[in-house]
Amino acid sequence: MAKTDKTPLALTYEQAFSELESIVEAMENQQQPLDETMKLFERGQILSQHCTSLLDNAELRIKELNTSKSSLDKED
């Protein structure tokens, strides 16, 4: 199980999503003791909310590599 010690808010969407996935799978296998399950559930909820808010609030970031001959208007 991909459990990181990072606080969920520091995770990227992909990291948070994949951890959420493995938490759900671990819980569905029911191999965990109850208090571990409760902890997993709480973390899963935080991860899920984190992912949702990332998706809701994301703004496409654009970084230009060749500033030398750029005629592009900066997007964001």
Add this chain to the structure above:
Amino acid sequence: MRQPSLFQITSLTVSDISRYLRELMDSDEILRDVWIRGEISNLSRPSSGHIYFTLKDPSSALKCVIWKMNAARLPLMLQSGMAIEAHGAISVYERDGQYQLYVDAVRMSGEGALYQEFMRLKARLEAEGLFDTARKRPLPEIPQRIGIVTSPTGAALQDMLNTLRRRYPLAEVLLASAPVQGDEAPDALVNSLKRLNALGSADVIILARGGGSLEDLWAFNDENVVRAVAASHAPVVTGVGHETDFTLSDFAADLRAPTPTAAAELCTPDRAELFESLASLSSRLGYALQAVTSQSAVDLMDLKHRLDNLSPLWLVRNDRQRLDELASRAELALHNELRMQHSQVKSLQTRLASLNPFAVLQRGYAIVSDSAGQVVSSVKTVKTSDQVTIQVSDGTIKSQVVAIKGGGTHGENG
């Protein structure tokens, strides 16, 4: 032309004849709209922006000029020695008295030649294995950084950025812009691809260009560009031209998209789908918790039950119950016995009553007893003058024997 006169030879000025020739040529259907093929020589590009060259074939030459306005729109970089087909009108340059071709469009000599070059290169690179399906890598499901190589000014870039904003705004775009047509395009495209790979952080690279003519897309058939696509560490998605356009870069790419927009779509998950899978994970999370806790509750109840069964209290209660059971059974048995006894007594009483000798007295019989109280059932037990007592139903009669008869066979009372 006028007929020469005997008296006066009329002449035309050089300008007159030049203008005349020019008008003649300009009104000619063929000269006004013609494709001419040949090899470029004496190419010159003065600072004015116009381009001058001579088109040659083995036996003849034709002066050509491309005005600045048309020169800017050329799909390819003209070079001396290049075999091209030039389109335009033939007219007279009056100052030099020369006819020349005013070029407004240029193409490589024959689409056929271009196509053959394309096919030759394709066969060669294919033989090297550059296009093998085994080389194709899967795209990351959720890319963090998306490299884009395209023209900074083209509509293709805006289309792709709009698509990325709509579908997956979490991504970061690394834009390595490059001209996508003209002589400098191949080197610039290669350079951009290399720079993105050197940076190492792009999860996927989109190589794109909007629609255009075969020549417009030619940079994407350049051998170096194709090799750079194949050599890219990050998977490359091409979106060059329209759906019907195939370039060699498409063949070398890990995935070919029909358009730049489609390339951006193929590289990214859809936000709506992400929301859906999040919602599904979230509800699975809830169910899983519920399953675990309710299973725990069931386990707990089960254990509690088993514990209760093992409790000494339970044993005592068990015994007490058995005791109660036994007591009530005993009670029942006793009750039944009593009832039976009672009914037996009753029946005996009935039978006894029927045997009561006094009962017959009601019907008129009497019992005679002697003075000793012995029942007199035979004449032989009394003598004349004996006192006897006659008992009837409601009392006794004291009597004295007056006479005795009988002593025969029957001993009935008298």
